[in-house]
Structures are given as structure tokens and as C-alpha cells.
Amino acid sequence: MNDWPNPFIEQRADPFILLHEDVYYFIASVPEYDRLELRCAVTLEALPQAAPVIVWRKPEHGPMSKLIWAPELHHINGKWYIYFAAAHTQALDKLNMFQHCMFALECADADPLNGKWVEKGQIKTQFESFCLDATTFSHQGKQWYLWAQKDPNIPGNSNIYLAEMDTPWSIKGEPLRLSKPEFEWECRGFMVNEGPAVITHGEKLFVSYSASATDENYCIGLLWINLAADPTKAENWHKSPQPVFTTSYENKQYGPGHNSFTRTKDGEDVLVYHARNYTEIEGDPLYDPNRHTRLKTIGWDNDGMPVFGTPPADHP
Structure with a gap:
């Protein structure tokens, strides 16, 4: 088991770590919400010291400007490819902040930190509504797009959807709603399912997601499906009635969520997530910068289900 420093990287929310060809790449939301940064290292342990490289800055106006x-x-x-959510200047002008859409950038060069990034535009879905937190994964010989979006026709802030991809910046077919906020722990403060992430183990594919408001109520839920089952059929999916990773008051870790998964070089599965170490947030939680990136090794039980455990306390 690894014992990473906690926090792992400070003031980086919504963390994502990709292990590609023996190199770890890190990207996350920055507190200013104005740019995209990448950093890379040969080991996980070296990522906090790796120099961030700005690969894209938001324009002053238009659909990707806020x-x-x-x-x-x-x-x-x-x-x-980098997928990210952005709001339009006009949406803020109308005092309607949360009109995010999803966008894609493409880089054909070998090194994403120093290559040229090209804007591929908005990724269109079934609704013109609040949309964020896209991820993608390969499964059954197809590329899939997995994201959170508001359905204007039902209560709630966002649900989890799945669709097959036509290109890396477009989807095809009818999206499937995998989950909506329905349990009490998904509806604290806001009715939210967001931040999906994919991991496979044994005969199952798992989708973790985050639920409720981004304060100490934020937590992680879990969906799963058999690897051989058709992912476009809602009846093949299962949902945990309880959250799998929640605030630890004892360890002073509040609102753990918006996770991704990576692996150590030894093959251990690692949960990458953010959490705060206090609950007294001054002003809008959105602009509190101290959702820090944290890492935790996860295990697996005899039924092949993930064991997330408890968020560990801060330590150097």
C-alpha cells in the first residue's frame, strides 16, 4: 500500500490522472477557472513537483469564456484530447451562471504539453442544457462518452448519461440515462449526479460519480454492469443504494468527490479525488480554492466490488 502525502496537490479540484505509456499526466480545475494546465512525471510521487504547463487559455468573450x-x-x-466544461459570457451577463456546455481540444503531436492544441468545438447532446464533467472510455470495441447533464423535463441539477462516440468530439445514437439523483444522499443541497469515472475489475465495469452539493455533503456513488452485457440497455446497470466514499468527520476530510482512477506501476488501483479539510466556507463554495487533490489506494472484496474505505487524514 502506498502512503502519499495528503493533500497530494493543493488547490486543484476535479483531478484527473492518466497513465499513458509509462508516463503520468495530471490535469484539474484551477482556482481561477481560466485556463487548462498539464503536468507529467514518470512516477506518481513526482507529479506534485512537476512544472505545470499552460496549454490553453479561455478567450475574453464567447461560448468558452467563463x-x-x-x-x-x-x-x-x-x-x-482534452474535454472540459465552459460557460458563455452572455450567460453570465444574464446572471445565469450555470449554462455550461462541453468542449473538446485535439493535439496530434506526441507530447501534449508542448504540442499544438486545436479547438474542436462544442460536443452536442440531446439537450441544450447545463452540461459538464465528460469522460470517455473504450469498451466492447467502441468509444463511449459519459457525462453529466440537466434534463429540462425532470427535477434535479444533473444526471449521468452514456452514448457511443461517432468521433472524439461527437456522439451518435440516443443517449442512455444511467442515473439520476433519487436517494437522500444524492439530494443534499442540490439534486446532483456528476463527475463520472470508469474503472474495470474482474467481470465488471464500474462508474463512480459524485452527488449532492460541493460542501461536506459531496460524496461518491457507484454504478456497475457486467463486462459482457449491453451498456445501452438500462436494465443491465446496477446502482448502489448507499454512497461508497463520504466525509470523514474524524479525519477532517469534507466532501470527497469528483474522482478519477489511475494505477501504480505495481498495478494497484488508485482513487484520485478532491476534498477540503474544513467546513467553514466563506462566501460561495465555488470560489473557495481549497479543494485539494488527494490519492488513496482502493481494494476489492471477494465479490469483485471496490472497497473505497475512508478518506485519510491530512499528513505530510
């Missing part, structure tokens, strides 16, 4: 949230880095068919 509140750059929750980027992810992926490598698909020999090219790099």
Missing part, C-alpha cells in the same frame, strides 16, 4: 471546469486528458487513436 468558468473552465473539470478538464480531462485522453489519448484516442493516436491523438490527445
